[in-house]
Amino acid sequence: MRRSPLKAKVHITLKSGVLDPQGKAVEHALGGLGFKDIIDVRQGKYIELTLKTKDKAKAKSEVEKMCKTLLANTIVENFTVDLDE
Amino acid sequence: MRRSPLKAKVHITLKSGVLDPQGKAVEHALGGLGFKDIIDVRQGKYIELTLKTKDKAKAKSEVEKMCKTLLANTIVENFTVDLDE
Numbered sequence: 152m153r154r155s156p157l158k159a160k161v162h163i164t165l166k167s168g169v170l171d172p173q174g175k176a177v178e179h180a181l182g183g184l185g186f187k188d189i190i191d192v193r194q195g196k197y198i199e200l201t202l203k204t205k206d207k208a209k210a211k212s213e214v215e216k217m218c219k220t221l222l223a224n225t226i227v228e229n230f231t232v233d234l235d236e
Numbered sequence: 237m238r239r240s241p242l243k244a245k246v247h248i249t250l251k252s253g254v255l256d257p258q259g260k261a262v263e264h265a266l267g268g269l270g271f272k273d274i275i276d277v278r279q280g281k282y283i284e285l286t287l288k289t290k291d292k293a294k295a296k297s298e299v300e301k302m303c304k305t306l307l308a309n310t311i312v313e314n315f316t317v318d319l320d321e
Contacts, residue, residue: 156275162282177283177307186302188295190241190286197247197282198262201275210273217271222262 157202159214160233163223164195198222207234242287244299245318248308249280283307292319 165171171193178192200217204210214232223230250256256278263277285302289295299317308315 164282164284174283180306181302184302184305186298188288188298190288191284192286193284195282195284197249197280198259199249199276199278199280201277203273203275213271213273217266217269220269221265 155236157205157207157210158235159200159202159210160235161198161200161214161218161222161230162195162233163198163218163228163230165193166227166229169227195228196222210234240321242290242292242295243320244285244287244295245320246283246285246299246303246307246315247280247318248283248303248313248315250278251312251314254312280313281307295319 165174174192174194177194178189181189181192200214202210202213204213211232211234214234215230218230218232219225250259259277259279262279263274266274266277285299287295287298289298296317296319299319300315303315303317304310
């Protein structure tokens with residue numbers, strides 16, 4: 152039987168085409184530090200949720216619902232959910 | 237020959253034991269929305285860098301240097317770098 156709690160790893164990224172001022176700021180700062188090798192920087196969010204349920208399918212649909220209702224702004228952002236022990 | 241530029245995927249997370257008020261706020265908000273199945277939430281950053289170089293080893297060491305000098309606060313944060321085409 153599985154002992155450790157389920158972990159959900161959520162990536163939230165801006166959709167392509169959506170301006171990313173935070174990423175541009177990082178790119179500019181890296182350029183200023185001498186890192187000239189960069190074509191583009193995009194900054195997103197990474198959220199790890201530890202869940203009580205042991206049911207992967209239920210966990211996945213639950214976390215996707217969390218993304219849609221709170222974590223991600225689905226108009227401008229994409230999200231992915233990966234489950235893990 | 238490889239055509240598409242190299243992408244580096246950087247995850248920056250708080251070290252365990254470091255208080256994560258942002259994660260706690262998300263956890264609280266999710267609880268308020270009726271998601272009661274959560275043990276813990278940790279929020280980190282996810283950065284995608286598109287690089288000019290085609291040399292994976294060079295890219296990895298370069299991105300690790302970026303993390304140490306700008307992207308991560310290595311006193312309280314861990315980072316991982318994954319390369320990808």
